[in-house]
Amino acid sequence: MTDSQPAIDVKDLDCGYDGRVLLQRINFSVGRGEVFFIIGGSGCGKSTLLRNMIGLRRPMHGEVSYFGRPFAEGDATARRELLKTFGVLFQSAALWTSLTLRENVALPLQEYTRLTAREIDDLVRLKLAQVGLTGYEDFFPAAISGGMKKRAGLARALALDPAIVFFDEPSAGLDPVTSREIDDLILQIRSTRGTTCVVVSHELDSIFRIGDRVIMLDKAEKGIIATGNPRELQRNSSDARVREFLRRDDEPCIGSAGGTALLD
């Protein structure tokens, strides 16, 4: 592994479901320590792309490599090695409901390390404290709020000190304050360990607040229609779809579209 390699390199990736191609010939790379957003309208394949990148689906074609090492086409041991280097925060947090928060965070450590029970316990306390959940170690996921679940899911994703963390719509269903807290946590993770963060989102506030670079996917194009810094794209993109997506007006646009806007 050389330092010049990008954290993630996606080459000629095709992905989709049941023989239906959603995205074609996707190429992009994510630099180390970047906060990288994958954005796009509903149904454009953001989550599918994410699932292909983290190995929950085999790509129909193409390769995903991490730090120069092949993942999608790699053999089982190589894949397992790479799985350790990234953490995933799922959209629904996906905490294991039959385990307490402590056990949730401890499980990856038990699975991949030979630490003693006490060391694991100390680490779990640290990870939960990092996301502000001190004192909730013995709660079950059903007993905590949505925002807390997200934070606990993040603590679990951070358990193995990953080099890359994936976030699937981290602020979906959260109030603005909580989603800002999640944004701050993302920045904090990046600054403490230089972790690369890949975020699937369409939360404009987050994109502009913490995003270093975005790619925008489009359903009709089946691919990437824009790459770059969100603010620059907002100002300078030649593509109307990109400007429209990134537009931030405080006024609703009912006037221009006439009365129909209300009914649509």
Next chain:
Amino acid sequence: MPASPEVRSARADVREHGDSIVVELTGRWRIAEKRQEFEEVMRDRKPTRVALQMEGVEEWDSSLLLFANDAKRWAGGHGVQWDETLLPSDFRDMLAKMEPAAGSASGGESAPGRDLLTWVGLATHDLALRSRSMYTFVGECVLSAFRLSRQPHRFRWRDCLSEMQQCGAMALPIVSLISLLVGLIMAYQAAVQLRQFGADIYVADLVGLAVVREMGPMMAAVIMAGRTGAAFAATIGNMKAGEEIDALESLGILPIDFLVMPRLIALGIMMPLLAMYANMLGVIGGMLVAKTVLEIPPSAYWVEMQTIVDLSDIFTGLIKAVVFGLLIGFSGCLRGLQADRSAAGVGRAATSAVVTGILMVIVADAVFAVVFNILGL
């Protein structure tokens, strides 16, 4: 409900201007209240042009839209010119939106017609896919068993123990009740027949053998399929819907090792114990009937039963019970992992787990009957 005098109910009045008709709408048009049909309003009139006017309407909602849409359709159907210039423009916009879009998904193209051959072919293909997923699952379970036997520390002992408690100890009351009743029922049936020959005492042989070889393991298996198989499918299906399985996989943990094996082992261990317990209760049921109906003392019943039931009968029953347990656990976990990611999917998975479980148990029982017969057990 009579309309109060100050709010007038919906009215449509016809005003004729030569060949054309203007329908004047007045009052309050509410979707929850009764409105006139346009056809009723028109009766037998045959104008060349029809228009609606809604200046007198006090209040309106979708009800008026439906009426106007009917009018438009009526005009189209009768070759009458439709004039909507008297209607406000936003109303006209909404009316236009009720028009079915040309070439939309709802009308026109339906699924291509399937003849019998296509249908049979698709069904066979589907069956092949399903059975393949079953074989794959069996294979994965076997591989996982080997893997875990080499690294026993990776096995989730704690989950296994809690599942054992769930499917074993917690099931004792229902297993007791059902086995006792099955023993009772069999003894009654046997008593009616055997009494005719004065062979009352052979109730003990009949009930003893049937319970130990067949009914004990079978009833325990049916109860487990309904109770535990469904629970496995629902739990795992729910975990799948909540991305919990994805979270495991993204950590490189195989759901087979983590979720399926502890449950399979738990059922494999508890089933023979439950079957043994069911045997005991079944025999007690037989004894109760013998004592109360046939007046055979329990000690005589017991001695008579021992003349026919030997250890090999008990063992065949227990071997079956282990296999039944594995089959039920297997179908529960398989259906759970195959579940759709939705609430309805979880429900279907639970139902399907019970059906598959009972089916596999009965088929396995038939196979056992043949095999034991050949082996002379």
